[in-house]
Amino acid sequence: MIFLPRRLPLLLSLNLRASSFEGSFLCPSAASFSTDIIGDTPILVRDFIHSALYHPNHGYFSKRPGSVGMLDKSIKFNQLQGRNAYLRHLGNLYKQNDIAWFTPVELFKPWYAHGIAEAILRTADLSVPLKIYEIGGGSGTCAKCIMDYMMLNAPAKVYNNMTYVSVEISPSLARKQLETLGEVSSHSSRFRVECRDAANRSGWGDVDRQQCWVIMLEVLDNLPHDLIYSENQVSPWMEVWLEKQRDSILYDMENITRVTISNTNLAGFFPRRWSLGLTYIDLSCNNLGGRVTVSLTHLPDLKFLIVSYNLIEGTLPRELWGSALAKNSISGPILESVYAIPSLIHLDLSHNLFNGSVPKSLLEMNLHVSELYKPLHDPLISCCVKILDMDKEDSSLGSRAISAAKRIWSKVFPHPRRVWLPTGCLQLMEVLHWALPKMSLIASDFSYLPDVRISGERAPLVSTKNDGRSVDYKSYLDAKGDADIFFPTDFWLLERIDHHCSGLLNRQLEASSSKKVKQRRTIVLDTASFMEEFGLPSKTRTKDGYNPLLDDFKNTKFYISVPTHNTK
Ligand SMILES: C[S@@+](CC[C@H](N)C(=O)[O-])C[C@H]1O[C@@H](n2cnc3c(N)ncnc32)[C@H](O)[C@@H]1O
Incomplete structure (x- = not known):
């Protein structure tokens, strides 16, 4: 079996796998911090993620200084028998x-x-002083080990003249890095930490035109992303914003499976969140406004949705159409506390003449965060869509025919689409290429994450620890500063973003075929190939040949991008 690591304690994640995920998802009932992040006006998804991870008081990385662990001493792989011994050791x-x-x-x-360090030594121009920037250096281990390596293995002048600048957003981790590097006194004078957001251009001061290296290990996965949404296969992409909403109590009643509230004068907005167990919803013949949201498509067992004769805007998800007649009646006042009956499985309030109190108590309760869709307007999102070529319409005859077929198909079988965009990465790369135009880059990250439950292309894992156990959230909106939100890196897209930001893509588009354009050499290697090329794989091998670095980290890759400086 290949074990694909995710950012979780290894043994715990194996246990979770063995016992399956049923019932293990945490669904916090009151997302108070989420609603605090969002003020009275809507915000973009990337701003929400940024606050949930890096808010100085409530963000995950600020609240959990132990979010990036540090081992007291190295693991002696050669002394371990094999995989079981390694997993036991790690468990301890x-x-x-x-x-x-x-x-x-x-x-x-x-x-x-x-x-x-070896990859840098083999590739760098050592006739100029070596300058390394590390973004998100965590506990400082990478910086210390690279400086140790240069001190012991590089020509003396390389170590003597080198500088290592760490740009770290978390104040607690920045302090930790100083401590780690302080263990070797000669490193201290060559090392400094700048506690700031590397993606913020103003922090970089003037452009640094020296050749330099930028290292980013497991940083891209924690950078904020945006989300775009399209109603079906051919509808235009919309950017997703988040706004505060009031919860429907129909979301809080966990056991309810059928809701019938028809012919009741019910007014207000169509609820956005629903209890997941619902199989039947009849809200017909009322005065409900707003849109029927896609959240309905997330109800796995919903068979009937009847909302006719309301004031609802837009269209219904076609697969949810159904029909049923409600003829029950109920008299007397409706208790405000109906939602507090946890065992309620069927609520039928049809054919009544409620006035005033019922709509409020039934459809509006706790504050929660919900998605709002707007036409593409944000520059970073639009730029990402352009880099991905998602805005292109092929106008050839063949593709016009395909588009027409797609349009028909999307009417018959509409399929909403959700795509996560690495806008935080785009912003960081834009700033890095501006501030360090001659940078070479080494980044490593997860190319794939197992067990992701959140919908959409390149969707993140949202994971926290609850009583020592790792628990996945089923919605990114439930992250309240107590959960890590991390994304897989699409290395193909990373390369396009890198080339776009270095100007290469634009110049290639503009340049005539005879013109020479400035090149960057980029290469993506899986971790095993990188380590076999530049590292010492024998050092992480156990006695029976099992090598966790090469055998387990199959879902991580290295990205290396070097300018060729060969054009005039
Ligand atoms: C998952 S940790 C990885 C730490 C370390 N590179 C490692 O591999 O152990 C992500 C690191 O990136 C930092 N970080 C995230 N966004 C950042 C930003 N915009 N600017 C600077 N540091 C950032 C976090 O504080 C944290 O130190």
Whole structure:
């Protein structure tokens, strides 16, 4: 079996897998922090994610200094018998350290960072002083191990003249890095930490035109992303914003399976969130306004939705159409506390003449966050869509025929689409290429994440620890600063973004075929190939040949991008 790591304690994630995920998702009832993040006006998804992770008081990385773990000493892989011994050893380490996870640079120290140092030594122009920037250096292990390697293996002048600048957004991790580097006194004078957001251009001051290296390990996965949505296969993409809404109590009643509230004068907006167990909803012949939202398509067992004769705007998801007649009646006042009957499984309030109180108590309760769709307007989102070529319409005869067929298909079988866009990465790369125009880049990250439950292309894992166990959230909106939100990296897209930001893509489009354009050489290697090329894989091998770095980290890759400086 290939074990694909996710950012979780290894043994716990194996246990979760063995016992399946049924019933193990945490669904916080009151997303108070989420609603705090959003003020009275809607915000973009990336701003929500940024606050949930990096808010100085409530963000995940600020609240959990142990979110990036540090091992006291290196693991002696050569002394372990094999996989079982390694997993036992790791289990003990997680028990001893109250931390969320160990990243590869930590688990495989110093060998992982030494591989990176060797890659730099073999590629860098050593006639100029070596300058390394690390973005998001965590506990400082990578920086220390790279400086150790340069001190011991590079020509003396390389170490003597080198500078290492760490740009770290978390104040607690910035302090930790200083501590780690302080262990070797000669490193201290060559190392400095700048505690700031690397994606914020103003923090970089003037443009640094020296050749330099930028290292980013497991940083791209935590950068804010945006979400775009399209109603079906041919509808235009819309950007997703988040706004505060009031919860429907129909969401809080966990056992309810059927709701019939027809012919009742019910007014207000069509509810946006629903109890997941619903199989039947009849809200026909009322005065409900607003839109029937896609949240209905997330109800796995819904068979009937009857909302005719209301003031609802837009169209219904076609697969939810059904019909049923409500003829029950109920008299007397409706209790405000009807929602507090936890065992209620069928609510039928049809054919009544309610006035005033019922609509409020039934359809509007707690504050929660919900999605709002707007036409594409945000520059970062639009730029990402352009880089991905999602805005292109092929006008050739063949593709016009395909488009027509698609339009018909989308009417018959509409399929809403959701795509996550690495706008945080785009912003960071734009700033890096501006501030460090001669940078070479080494980044490593997850190319794929297992067990993702959130919908959409490139969707994130939202994961927290609850009583020592790792728990996945089923909605990114439930992250309240207590959960890590991390995304898989699409390395093909990363390369396009890198080339776009370095100007290469634009110049290639503009340049005539005879003109020479400035090139960047980029290469994507899986972790095993990178380590076999630049590292010492024998150091992370156990006695029976099992090598966790090469055998387990199959879902992580290295991205290397180097300017060729060969054009005039
Ligand atoms: C998952 S940790 C990885 C730490 C370390 N590179 C490692 O591999 O162990 C992500 C790191 O990136 C930092 N970070 C995230 N966004 C950042 C930004 N915009 N600017 C600077 N640091 C950032 C976090 O504070 C954290 O130190």
